[in-house]
Amino acid sequence: MQRDRSGPTVVDPAYDALDTFRRSAGLTREELWLRYFELGGMSTALELEAFLYGALVPTDHDHDVVAHALNERFVELGGNHPVPYAADGDRG
Amino acid sequence: MTVENPPRSRFGVTADFTGGQAVLAVRGAVDAFGAPVLGALIDASVARGYPSVLVDLAEVDGVDELATSVLARAARRLAVADGGLTVRASPDVVGLIRSAAGLVRWIRFEPTHGRPGFVATEQPARGPGSRAGVAQSNVVDDLLRMRAVPFDDDAVDGVLRLVVALARAAVGGADGVSVSLRRRGQLSTVAASDRTIQEMDKAQYGTGEGPCVDASRRGRSFLVGSLDDETRWPAFIPRARQLGINAILSTPLLVADRPVGALNIYSRTAEAFTPKDRALASVFGAEASTVVTDAGLAVTGDQLADRLGAALRTRQVIAQAQGVVMEWEQLSAEAAYDLLRDFSRGSGRPLLERAEDVVASTQGSRSDPVAVPGSAPRIVESDRGREQPADATGSQRTDCG
Numbered sequence: 001m002q003r004d005r006s007g008p009t010v011v012d013p014a015y016d017a018l019d020t021f022r023r024s025a026g027l028t029r030e031e032l033w034l035r036y037f038e039l040g041g042m043s044t045a046l047e048l049e050a051f052l053y054g055a056l057v058p059t060d061h062d063h064d065v066v067a068h069a070l071n072e073r074f075v076e077l078g079g080n081h082p083v084p085y086a087a088d089g090d091r092g
Numbered sequence: 093m094t095v096e097n098p099p100r101s102r103f104g105v106t107a108d109f110t111g112g113q114a115v116l117a118v119r120g121a122v123d124a125f126g127a128p129v130l131g132a133l134i135d136a137s138v139a140r141g142y143p144s145v146l147v148d149l150a151e152v153d154g155v156d157e158l159a160t161s162v163l164a165r166a167a168r169r170l171a172v173a174d175g176g177l178t179v180r181a182s183p184d185v186v187g188l189i190r191s192a193a194g195l196v197r198w199i200r201f202e203p204t205h206g207r208p209g210f211v212a213t214e215q216p217a218r219g220p221g222s223r224a225g226v227a228q229s230n231v232v233d234d235l236l237r238m239r240a241v242p243f244d245d246d247a248v249d250g251v252l253r254l255v256v257a258l259a260r261a262a263v264g265g266a267d268g269v270s271v272s273l274r275r276r277g278q279l280s281t282v283a284a285s286d287r288t289i290q291e292m293d294k295a296q297y298g299t300g301e302g303p304c305v306d307a308s309r310r311g312r313s314f315l316v317g318s319l320d321d322e323t324r325w326p327a328f329i330p331r332a333r334q335l336g337i338n339a340i341l342s343t344p345l346l347v348a349d350r351p352v353g354a355l356n357i358y359s360r361t362a363e364a365f366t367p368k369d370r371a372l373a374s375v376f377g378a379e380a381s382t383v384v385t386d387a388g389l390a391v392t393g394d395q396l397a398d399r400l401g402a403a404l405r406t407r408q409v410i411a412q413a414q415g416v417v418m419e420w421e422q423l424s425a426e427a428a429y430d431l432l433r434d435f436s437r438g439s440g441r442p443l444l445e446r447a448e449d450v451v452a453s454t455q456g457s458r459s460d461p462v463a464v465p466g467s468a469p470r471i472v473e474s475d476r477g478r479e480q481p482a483d484a485t486g487s488q489r490t491d492c493g
Contacts, residue, residue, distance in 0.1 A: 028385055031348050038403035039443055040410050040429065061426045068433050072442050081437055087430055 018066060019052040021083050025073040035069040060086035105133055113144035113178075119151045122159035131162040132250030134170070134177070139250075143175020149185055150204045160189045167198035178202055251383045253283040259357065259376040260285045265339065265364030266357045268292070271380055272304050273345070273353035279308055282353075288335055292358055295335070299327040304356045307342035311351035313377075315370070316340040318362035338362040341370065343377030347385045355380050406444050413447035416454055 022032050029052065033045040041048070043062055050056035051066065058066065063086045071081040103120035114137035122130060130147070137145050147163065149155060167177035179189065180202040189199065252271045260269040268289035273282050281293040296302030302325050303314035316322050319338050322329050332340070339359040344351045355377040359365065365373075410432070417428040432450070436443040 028348075034399055034403055038406045040407055040414070061429070064430070064433065068436070068443060071437065075440055075442075080440075085437075 018063075018070070018083070021070045021074075022052060025070050025077070027070070027073060032066070032069060035073065036066050039065050039069050039072075041065045041069070103129070105130065107133065107137075109137075109140070109142060113146055113175075114140070114142035115146045115148060117148040117151065119153075121154045121156075122149070122152055123154065123156050127156070127159040127162040129251065129254075130159070131166055132254055134166040135250045135253075138170060138173050138175070143170050143173035144178075145170055145175065146178045146180060146202075149179060149181035152181075152185070155181075155185050155188060163189060163199060171198050176200060180204055248383060249282045252380060255355070255376055255380045255383065256283040256285055259355065259372070262376070263357055263369045263372050264366065265359045265361065265369045267337075267360045267364075268358045269376075270304075270356045270358075271345070271353060272297075272308055272356065273384065274308060279305065279353065288337075289356075289358055291335055292332060292337060292340075293356065295331040296325075296328055299325070299331070301325040302328040302332075303340045303342035304354045307344040307354035307356075308351055311344045311346060311349075313344065313370075313373070314340075314342045315365065317365070320362065336360050339364045341365050341373050343373045345377060345381045345384055347381065352384055353380075409444060409451060410447045413450035416450050 022029070025032075027035070029049050030045065032052075033041075033048045036043075036048060041062065043051070043058070047056055048066065051058045051062070067083040067085050070083045074080065074082055103122070103126035104118070106115075106117040106119075108115040108117070114134075116130070116133055116137070118126070118130060120126060134145050134147070137143075145166070163177065163179060170177045177198065178200045179186070181189070181204060183203045186201045186203050189201075252273075256269045256271055260266050263269070268285045270281050270284035270289045270293050272279050272293055274280075275282075279297050281290050284290040284293065293304055296304045303316055306325075307314050316324075316339055319329055319333055319340075337358050337360060339362055341357040342354045343357075345353040345355060355373065357365070357369075357373055410429075413432055414425060414428045417423060417431055418425060421428065421431065423431065432446055433443055435441075435446040439446065
């Protein structure tokens with residue numbers, strides 16, 4: 001069913017990817033924020049959520065703190081570091 | 093890839109308690125998933141002292157029979173509580189509810205001009221007491237933000253009562269079901285199918301032992317096939333016998349892998365729980381865990397305090413290490429952080445551990461030497477030299493956490 005409802009449309013796959021990684025990592029948005037905060041992230045939980053939704057664009061540094069929080073979770077789960085870093089120039 | 097935000101047709105409710113009545117504005121489909129949640133939210137509104145509830149269905153995608161029966165039952169409860177239920181909906185939806193709900197006389201209707209199954213692009217203007225300025229909340233997906241309005245524990249309890257009712261109906265051997273949650277340091281029963289079951293839980297809290305207490309504490313399931321053979325929990329078991337219980341199955345509720353409570357299933361019949369029942373218990377335990385997890389940290393305030401405390405300590409260590417690297421390498425704060433993060437990434441060890449190494453190296457008490465002795469600035473370089481490329485570390489486990 002199509003809806004004529006305007007809303008933010010995310011066109012940058014990087015943001016969608018971050019939230020997809022969050023779900024694969026089995027983290028709630030709150031838990032991800034705590035982990036991000038723990039690693040030194042400076043944005044609020046609401047801002048982080050906006051990053052995940054693509055409503056706000058994080059700085060590269062902020063993006064990489066989120067990416068690392070996710071990657072540490074993946075390592076806990078026995079994986080590697082699947083989330084790309086902006087610092088590598090491979091974000092998005 | 094293009095995604096839309098918010099996702100279309102996702103069930104959600106906006107709650108407004110600013111006027112004299114609770115206004116629950118619903119969007120998405122009020123179906124088998126949404127209807128029970130809506131019912132629980134109406135219950136929660138009553139519990140918060142709002143017996144008058146307006147359910148706004150003007151923006152829903154669809155309403156099915158389950159929704160109408162939930163509304164009718166809720167209307168009756170609200171009427172008993174000296175309040176009432178008003179439903180704002182398109183004439184077609186109103187007609188659907190009128191035709192399907194046996195208890196429709198309890199519901200007051202406010203027809204709108206929309207069409208069912210379609211969201212009008214121009215909604216009718218809302219009257220006084222509209223929802224302006226109220227935070228949008230997506231129930232279950234994000235109960236945390238519900239705390240912005242007075243919902244907190246009650247909404248969670250409402251949903252957990254649903255889980256209890258469903259588990260009671262689905263688990264063949266079950267004579268009673270309850271959910272215990274740890275709040276403010278104390279285990280308590282937040283949902284129970286009857287008074288005996290509540291007593292069973294209380295007996296365990298009182299004696300400090302029992303399958304429920306152990307599942308909540310240790311984070312694994314405890315099964316008592318038959319009380320006759322049970323030697324664990326000597327203080328609790330006699331009380332269970334007095335209450336006529338013969339078999340117990342307690343499944344832990346977990347939030348971020350930490351036990352926060354238990355789903356308890358009781359039976360009057362020994363060996364009542366089949367393997368299928370035990371599998372169902374896991375499913376309902378996981379569902380209840382999801383409810384609590386999605387409630388964010390509201391229901392686990394103790395753990396939030398612990399977690400925030402730990403997070404602050406970690407932050408502090410990382411900031412210290414960042415300062416050390418900044419000085420040694422003459423880097424900006426961000427560049428120093430990036431370097432630390434690269435250590436963590438290359439070694440597959442948490443950033444905290446790498447930061448601890450760096451901080452410890454300044455205190456001469458490192459357990460894992462990373463420095464070239466006598467040359468602090470080269471600590472960084474020497475450690476980098478030992479790194480494996482991130483993609484060469486393969487699948488590995490670390491001892492973090």
